[in-house]
Amino acid sequence: MNYEEMLRRELTLITPADEGAMARAAVYQGTLAKPPGSLGELENIYIRLCGITGTLCPGYTPCRIIVLCADNGVVKEGVSVTPRSVTAAQAVNMTRHCTGMSAMAHHFGDQVQVVDVGIADEYHCPEIVNRKIRPGTRNLGREPAMTRQETAQAVWTGMELARRAKAEGVAVLGVGEMGIGNTTTSAAVLAALTGLPVEAVTGRGGGMTDAGFLRKKQVITRALALHRPDKNDALDVLSKVGGLDLAAMCGVFLGAGRYGLPAVIDGFISVVAALCAYRLCPAVGDYLFASHLSREVGYTAAIEELGLAPWLHLGMRLGEGSGCPIAFRVLEAACAAARGMATFEGAAIDDSYLNEIRGKDCF
Numbered sequence: 125m126n127y128e129e130m131l132r133r134e135l136t137l138i139t140p141a142d143e144g145a146m147a148r149a150a151v152y153q154g155t156l157a158k159p160p161g162s163l164g165e166l167e168n169i170y171i172r173l174c175g176i177t178g179t180l181c182p183g184y185t186p187c188r189i190i191v192l193c194a195d196n197g198v199v200k201e202g203v204s205v206t207p208r209s210v211t212a213a214q215a216v217n218m219t220r221h222c223t224g225m226s227a228m229a230h231h232f233g234d235q236v237q238v239v240d241v242g243i244a245d246e247y248h249c250p251e252i253v254n255r256k257i258r259p260g261t262r263n264l265g266r267e268p269a270m271t272r273q274e275t276a277q278a279v280w281t282g283m284e285l286a287r288r289a290k291a292e293g294v295a296v297l298g299v300g301e302m303g304i305g306n307t308t309t310s311a312a313v314l315a316a317l318t319g320l321p322v323e324a325v326t327g328r329g330g331g332m333t334d335a336g337f338l339r340k341k342q343v344i345t346r347a348l349a350l351h352r353p354d355k356n357d358a359l360d361v362l363s364k365v366g367g368l369d370l371a372a373m374c375g376v377f378l379g380a381g382r383y384g385l386p387a388v389i390d391g392f393i394s395v396v397a398a399l400c401a402y403r404l405c406p407a408v409g410d411y412l413f414a415s416h417l418s419r420e421v422g423y424t425a426a427i428e429e430l431g432l433a434p435w436l437h438l439g440m441r442l443g444e445g446s447g448c449p450i451a452f453r454v455l456e457a458a459c460a461a462a463r464g465m466a467t468f469e470g471a472a473i474d475d476s477y478l479n480e481i482r483g484k485d486c487f
């Protein structure tokens with residue numbers, strides 16, 4: 125069986141979150157001593173975690189950020205001001221807890237798993253998990269970035285990482301990346317999947333001059349016209365204008381659905397990967413949580429199709445998975461409140477006064 129056939133078989137095994145557990149969690153939320161709905165999104169988070177785990181006492185630790193690292197051949201077109209070498213350098217630095225994401229994760233005690241799915245440059249770092257599929261993609265400005273087989277292998281690799289996380293007792297996943305040029309591939313994938321104009325989904329990534337920004341948009345427009353990716357086939361889109369990082373991230377999101385793990389989306393690249401997973405298997409949507417609103421234009425279109433709203437508006441656009449350690453604390457808060465709060469009965473508060481306002485628009 126080839127990777128795509130193996131993948132297709134796994135997709136049939138992904139089921140939506142447990143409706144019964146969510147219904148029970150909603151009833152339980154209603155018994156807690158607070159004005160109905162007053163914990164806002166924290167109530168919805170708790171209910172969804174119950175649906176994902178099938179229990180009213182979902183686990184929220186340990187948390188693991190899986191960081192998919194790869195290079196993108198399209199950097200040859202001058203679409204990024206940042207040199208390619210930064211991909212390998214930052215991947216190594218992540219294992220030393222000294223990048224934006226990894227410093228926060230280390231502080232909070234979250235696990236960081238750095239995975240090479242396609243770093244082009246040489247480095248020495250035994251802590252990086254080697255799942256290299258090829259040393260960077262081809263230049264999508266001239267030819268398809270990957271073969272369909274390479275793409276399916278990358279997605280499969282991501283699914284396997286989620287499976288391993290589940291086997292190792294991880295309770296929550298975060299999905300990050302490191303890959304110079306990947307705001308170009310992400311914009312191209314998003315434009316291809318949604319049909320939105322390149323202008324509307326392309327930002328300046330890690331920083332870009334006006335001339336470079338214009339070139340970036342032209343490269344994407346030309347690539348879409350050259351390769352004509354099929355918007356109804358996320359694997360086709362990923363293989364022609366995506367990247368190994370995006371494809372493997374998509375696989376981690378799919379694996380979260382397959383193995384019943386909540387998965388936190390980071391920024392622009394992460395949300396485009398999540399959208400690819402959702403297009404391949406809509407049931408995965410039940411397992412996804414949005415952390416923060418990336419400043420990169422295009423993020424909003426992708427998160428809206430997923431039917432999610434980011435919790436945090438911090439003006440961040442770092443990537444790496446940097447929204448995840450912050451979002452994990454929100455998930456933990458949602459669980460702590462539900463676990464620790466007294467019910468009306470336990471708090472000796474007669475809740476019959478609620479009959480007057482229950483089910484009415486009183487808030």
Ligand SMILES: O=C(O)c1ccc[n+]([C@@H]2O[C@H](COP(=O)([O-])O)[C@@H](O)[C@H]2O)c1
Nearest residue numbers: 204303305306307329330391392418443
């Ligand atoms: O996640 C985001 O929202 C985000 C927005 C802008 C840049 N990035 C990071 O910057 C790198 C890609 O930027 P670029 O300009 O080389 O395409 C990549 O390694 C990402 O982690 C990430």
Ligand SMILES: Cc1cc2nc[nH]c2cc1C
Nearest residue numbers: 206210214330442443444
């Ligand atoms: C230093 C540096 C760190 C990054 N992390 C994600 N993208 C990055 C780009 C640069 C340049």
